[in-house]
Amino acid sequence: MSVDYHSDQIFYRYKKIEELIKQGVEPYGEKYEVTHYSQDIHTKFTGLEGKTVSIAGRIMTKRGHGKASFAHIQDSRGKIQVYIRQDSVGEENYNFFQELDIGDIIGVTGEVFKTRTGEITINIFSFRLLSKSLRPLPEKWHGLKDVELRYRQRYIDLIVNPEVRNVFIIRSKFIQSIREFLAKEDFLEVETPVMHSVAGGATARPFITHHNALDLDLYLRIATELHLKRLIVGGMERVFELGRIFRNEGISTNHNPEFTSVEIYQANADYEDMMKLTEELVASVAQKVLGTLKIDYQGRELDLSLPWPRKDLIEVIKEITGVDFSSINDDAEARKTALAHGLEIEGNEKKGEIILTFFEKFCEDRLWGPVFVKDYPVEVSPLARRCRHNPQFTYRFETFMAGKEVANAFTELIDPLDQRERFEQQVKKRIAGNEEAHMMDEDFLTALEYGMPPTGGLGIGIDRIIMILTNSPSIRDVILFPTMKPK
């Protein structure tokens, strides 16, 4: 048997397993019939006092007092104290219980009572070892703090740090509530390919994989956008997809290579409708999951009460930097302004690109929000419809909360001729070396050529909103297994 007992503690526990087997005790048992969760016993104590209950969970603490012992058992809902005494289970069983270790999973049956110090407790009269733990758990008082271990061995983090479990419960409820909200609004959840022959719908570098039988390189999707719009062409007037997307870029407290988005498309709608949908969806789901619209994020309040303000991108830049791009008329002048503000430029940027850079560098992280920033330059919005009053801009907005971009939406570009021109502009950038620029997607253009109804589209970054709702400083705190280099 190959057991890594590099420490004495693992060695002792391994010896215990051998001893158990010798005594005919199964160290890895079958299921235990449970009647309650630990939480039930606390919340329904009045009705349960004196009754017999069965629970199963992991031993988290142990306090032996000679011929009686206390322990805490943790299940998915919390912890409950158990009490066992030799004169109620017999000497043999009692000695066996004493041999159990912190970390072992056991099932217990006993009577609910309250100790003299007032703690709700189960007085055990029978129990069974369900799973022997060979490795010692981190310390009970300080828990597991080493962030590397917390991410690499999230299961330990979940066992010993209850607040971590809570983050992921909120995450699950949040996602479930989004589904419920959209279903109620008649949106249909769909699943589109994760492997794409053209990676489109966003400005990002894709991961590449390979299909052996077809001898074909494929990209992992960087967005769900273009397939969902094909479905709008197909007459599915309200669709959404909630799922993982992949971008082959840097890792930071706000970026993980794989992350979760929900993209929502609604025919006969525009970006004004998407703003309403965004604020209603986020606010109602936050209210449901957290019970409040006033959120504390890293010591500062974020108020999600409706309506959220709408601001023009150009106005936001003017307010924060003093630069008025509405009076800057050509690319050269825009570049000069960028240089004057210390931005590094290559010399061939378009005005629209400079505007976006200005916004990202000087404004984004100062938008506590929630706020909708709207009307983005056409050069940086190749899938959005041009504004009627100014074709240099598009009906696109991004939503900011706590200085983070959490949503991106447009009145969709449905004109196949304009779309082709936009793709061609992107392809030029690709050829010039910009690996994030969009690829030409002929198949998508063909779909548009059949006619796509006027549509509003919206993408929401689930992880970032969950960061905010759970007051988490890093995206890795809301992803169960964040991307790590192998050790």
Place this chain on the structure above:
RNA sequence: GGGCCAUUAGCUCAGUUGGCAGAGCACCUGACUUUUAAUCAGGGUGUCCCAGGUUCGAAUCCUGGAUGGCUCACCA
């Protein structure tokens, strides 16, 4: 990819000027029949992240590397 910081017992952390490797919890031996971070008596269990170097002597100083965190760049 750049900069800064971290890595010492299973976990959380000390470690002074370069001079025997430390504490708490956990663990081991024993006592204890309502404890609450149970208590009491005894026990240190270690590849000081790795590889070189300087030195009589390195956890400590130097060089290179690994992993992680923060940050900048890139992005959402």
